Amino acid sequence: MITIYSSGTTKGVRRPVQRKWSEIEDQIDVISSEFKVWSWLINLVFKIEVILPLDHIFGITVKGILDKKGYKYKLHYNLLKAKPTGNVLITTPRLAKIYFRRGYRPSIWVSGSEPIDFIVPKGIRVFQGYGLSETGIIAYNNPLGITHSDSVGKPIVEFKIIQEVLWVKPHGTWINTKDLVELDSRGYLYITGRQ
Secondary structure, three states, X not given: OEEEEOOOOOOOOOOEEEEOHHHHHHHHHHHHXXXXXXXXXXXXXXXXXXXXXXXXXXXXXXXXXXXXXXXXXXXXXXXXXXXXXXXXEXXXXXXHHHHHHOOOOOOEEEEOOOOOOOOOOOOOEEEEEEEEOOOEEEEEOOOOOOOOOOOOEEEOOXXXXXXXXXXXXXXXXXXXXXXXXXXXXXXXXXXXXXX
């Protein structure tokens, strides 16, 4: 078991959550298998900047995927003082807003951990993901494939929607996410509110 911390989005306070490392590794394997592009090509075309806390499920999962695939990236440890220059940014909306205000404009932004509550500057392609500290990644948009920018992506765990509320079963037990959702005809998930 390892201890990770929630982002504090729901209750305003980060809280510890116990997770099995094997469950996190399983999700890293599932998501990594979707990325079929050779690492040399990614490393040639993209300069990836990762600005995430590594005690949170988003940071742990992103680092695991990048390492597993052999993608080169710069990991910033001082989240607020980082000065990214790459063409791919992987961070939370709260941090991205700071960098965008400073004039930084990546080509691609991979976002997660909280809703995007501001207008993203023109020219930045956004790929969102969605998960909970208790469940890990629930859905994501593959940055190397087709995406729908207002969607959090396609679910990768067993799920059901009961009266607009998303329930997931990532590790054998049903969990109420308390998030209100819609699912379109192509299987993309949209977060519409909280219960």
